[in-house]
Amino acid sequence: MGNPCAVIGVGQTEYRTKRTDVSIAGLVREAALRALEDAGLTFRDIDAVVIGKAPDLFEGVMMPEAYLADALGARGKPMMRVHTAGSVGGSTANVAASLVQGGVHDRVLVVAWEKQSESNATWALSTHPPLSPTIVVGAGGYFAPHIRAYMRRTGAPDHIGTLVAVKDRQNALKNPYAHLRIAGISREMVEMTPMLWEPIRYLETCPSSDGAAAMVLASEDAARRAPNPPAWVHGTAMRSEPIFFAGRDTVNPQAGKDCAADVYRQAGITDPRRELDCAETYVPFSWYEPMWLENLGFCGDGEGWKLTESGATALDGDIPWNASGGVLSSNPIGASGLIRFAEAALQVRGLAGEHQVEGARKALGHAYGGGAQFYAMWVVGSEKP
Amino acid sequence: MTTDVAVVAFAQTKHTGEDAGLTEVELLAPVISEIKQTTGLNRFGFTCSGSLDYLAGAPFSFVSALDTVGAWPPISESHVEMDGAWALYEAWVRLQHGDVDTALVYGFGKSSQGSLREIMTLQLDPYYLAPLGPDQVSLAALQARAFLDAGHKEDDLRAVAARSRAAGRDNPYALDLPDPGDEGYEVAPLRPYDCAPITDGAAAVVLAAGDRARELCANPAWIRGIDHRIEAHSLGARDLSRSESAALAAEKAGARDVEVAELHAQFSHEELILRAAIGLPDDVPVNPSGGPLAANPVMATGLIRIGEAASWIHRGRARRTLGHASSGPCLQHNLVCVLEA
Numbered sequence: 082m083g084n085p086c087a088v089i090g091v092g093q094t095e096y097r098t099k100r101t102d103v104s105i106a107g108l109v110r111e112a113a114l115r116a117l118e119d120a121g122l123t124f125r126d127i128d129a130v131v132i133g134k135a136p137d138l139f140e141g142v143m144m145p146e147a148y149l150a151d152a153l154g155a156r157g158k159p160m161m162r163v164h165t166a167g168s169v170g171g172s173t174a175n176v177a178a179s180l181v182q183g184g185v186h187d188r189v190l191v192v193a194w195e196k197q198s199e200s201n202a203t204w205a206l207s208t209h210p211p212l213s214p215t216i217v218v219g220a221g222g223y224f225a226p227h228i229r230a231y232m233r234r235t236g237a238p239d240h241i242g243t244l245v246a247v248k249d250r251q252n253a254l255k256n257p258y259a260h261l262r263i264a265g266i267s268r269e270m271v272e273m274t275p276m277l278w279e280p281i282r283y284l285e286t287c288p289s290s291d292g293a294a295a296m297v298l299a300s301e302d303a304a305r306r307a308p309n310p311p312a313w314v315h316g317t318a319m320r321s322e323p324i325f326f327a328g329r330d331t332v333n334p335q336a337g338k339d340c341a342a343d344v345y346r347q348a349g350i351t352d353p354r355r356e357l358d359c360a361e362t363y364v365p366f367s368w369y370e371p372m373w374l375e376n377l378g379f380c381g382d383g384e385g386w387k388l389t390e391s392g393a394t395a396l397d398g399d400i401p402w403n404a405s406g407g408v409l410s411s412n413p414i415g416a417s418g419l420i421r422f423a424e425a426a427l428q429v430r431g432l433a434g435e436h437q438v439e440g441a442r443k444a445l446g447h448a449y450g451g452g453a454q455f456y457a458m459w460v461v462g463s464e465k466p
Numbered sequence: 467m468t469t470d471v472a473v474v475a476f477a478q479t480k481h482t483g484e485d486a487g488l489t490e491v492e493l494l495a496p497v498i499s500e501i502k503q504t505t506g507l508n509r510f511g512f513t514c515s516g517s518l519d520y521l522a523g524a525p526f527s528f529v530s531a532l533d534t535v536g537a538w539p540p541i542s543e544s545h546v547e548m549d550g551a552w553a554l555y556e557a558w559v560r561l562q563h564g565d566v567d568t569a570l571v572y573g574f575g576k577s578s579q580g581s582l583r584e585i586m587t588l589q590l591d592p593y594y595l596a597p598l599g600p601d602q603v604s605l606a607a608l609q610a611r612a613f614l615d616a617g618h619k620e621d622d623l624r625a626v627a628a629r630s631r632a633a634g635r636d637n638p639y640a641l642d643l644p645d646p647g648d649e650g651y652e653v654a655p656l657r658p659y660d661c662a663p664i665t666d667g668a669a670a671v672v673l674a675a676g677d678r679a680r681e682l683c684a685n686p687a688w689i690r691g692i693d694h695r696i697e698a699h700s701l702g703a704r705d706l707s708r709s710e711s712a713a714l715a716a717e718k719a720g721a722r723d724v725e726v727a728e729l730h731a732q733f734s735h736e737e738l739i740l741r742a743a744i745g746l747p748d749d750v751p752v753n754p755s756g757g758p759l760a761a762n763p764v765m766a767t768g769l770i771r772i773g774e775a776a777s778w779i780h781r782g783r784a785r786r787t788l789g790h791a792s793s794g795p796c797l798q799h800n801l802v803c804v805l806e807a
Binding site: 083104105135136137138140141142143144145146147148149150151155156157158159160161162163164165166172175176179180182183184185205206318319320321322323324326328334335336339340343451452454455 | 468513518519520524525526528529530532533537538539540541542543544545546547548552555556559560561562563564565585586588589590591592593596693694695696697698699700703710711714793794795798799
């Protein structure tokens, strides 16, 4: 794992359908400046900048680090661009942490964003390249069959997805940055919305958001000088597996299990439900909460939906998942993973505001992408490991 | 304190100047097989790649590329939407942690699929520059003009092209391009031979740390310094006749006393600007492989420079070499890697 690394600054923009008030550069700079303010630093103090976002086709700006170097104060510094599909926000944080853990830098600014209003993500995911299969129906159309397979496999009742959709939106009402803040959100309201991809209803999906999130990651020396409490990185892990092959379990993917096992080993966690105080996980469609509860080892196979149904993952449950409202409430795609990692850090720093999980000391940040084949995770804690 | 990491193997395709009917995955697969065979490794502690979705005009080029690696059981893997040289940098950083000791790095690109010079326009400032539609060659020509105005001659550019093409003809992996002829301007002051050719290809490198590197390779090419720097995006904010970011990266990477350098110069004048910025004396051979002017498989070209520089050490023909990679319009972003026997 290398040298100690800590989160000393977190910055987020308001997540909205359209941020027409800012350019892409303005958007990322807003998040970066807030993270620097939290860390008590300026761009001058930063050694390197790492940025991440989902496919360039989402905004039509290719290799955007070139254009964003000035807005992110990177002139004369190393700058990198990470891209690992939907998991990219998490991977970007891990790559930035790696620079500190590898002893290369002391203070790294990491920023991830998406400005979905610049184009249409479903269109960008539905191109027809020659000689290759195409998803054609966006992410929901790709994942719906996997959800149906999960329901058949576990006998989960139909309403579980609805429970997650309501729970995460209730949490979002406590998060001033959240995109979807739906007053009076209820099961009836979710069930009234149209079915998009059986069994996923409109309110069981994530929104399309504009937004950016940033963190300042620091070495031990730099963290000791930070004005606000740090979140220490206890482990980071990434795993990938091929998208198509006959031996693959697309419902409970091996790469997710292996990634969790790796990050838990580094963090010394053997019983995640008991030893973690909360988790921010990538749940873009409601049913992915019970599916990831199993994949991440919070319960046994087939038990995830029961955990959700029991209320264990609610803000007042024993293992709150997505206290921030999660991806279901804000989804600037390329940033969504980084937001999970940043929210996990805010929880263990005790700075999560109204959606703070009381006494949170250890938290998981999780992101996935591609055909549920790319994973990035970290565990952060209030104590230096 | 850094962990010693070396380039222990390098493989590349026989690059083609036209579409040879292969997909990006089919280009890459033999290279990955070759490098696994060379090293005897089938699994790596870390894997990292570089590619560009816009070459295929579809998202997620790297997803199907994963099929070439054999990512089962699942692997620890990441990707940069940058030249493979930056994937190598990320892997080098990862090896500094000390818990893994091998890394596979690859880059690939099939630029014959579209109009590269127009595609590259999309990497410009989307509000103030890209809408004006300046293409890559036209921007390079602006830089070439600034360079010539600083006291150089068009013949200097021609000499670079002639030397690169001759060297490329001796390199079985590069294109077979004729000596510069009596050609008109592509975009003045650049002539067609001053511009890197459209090329399809792929490359892979294996990095290993410490004793593992010595086990895997008789003459490991140790990375003695590696650094990269970006500068202002706007061409108007830079002195285009020089490369500040290349000079800074070279200084940080300790680029002194090298015997051979491979530079990611996609236009003749870029080689001369980089030579000055990195501080290479006149007697240091640059791009003995022919360089990008003889084969430019975009997104692998920078990685190939490091691979070629390492090959001199692998073959025992040099003790200290340099590989360079560039990104962004007009050398905005530069990476320098110093290798040693």
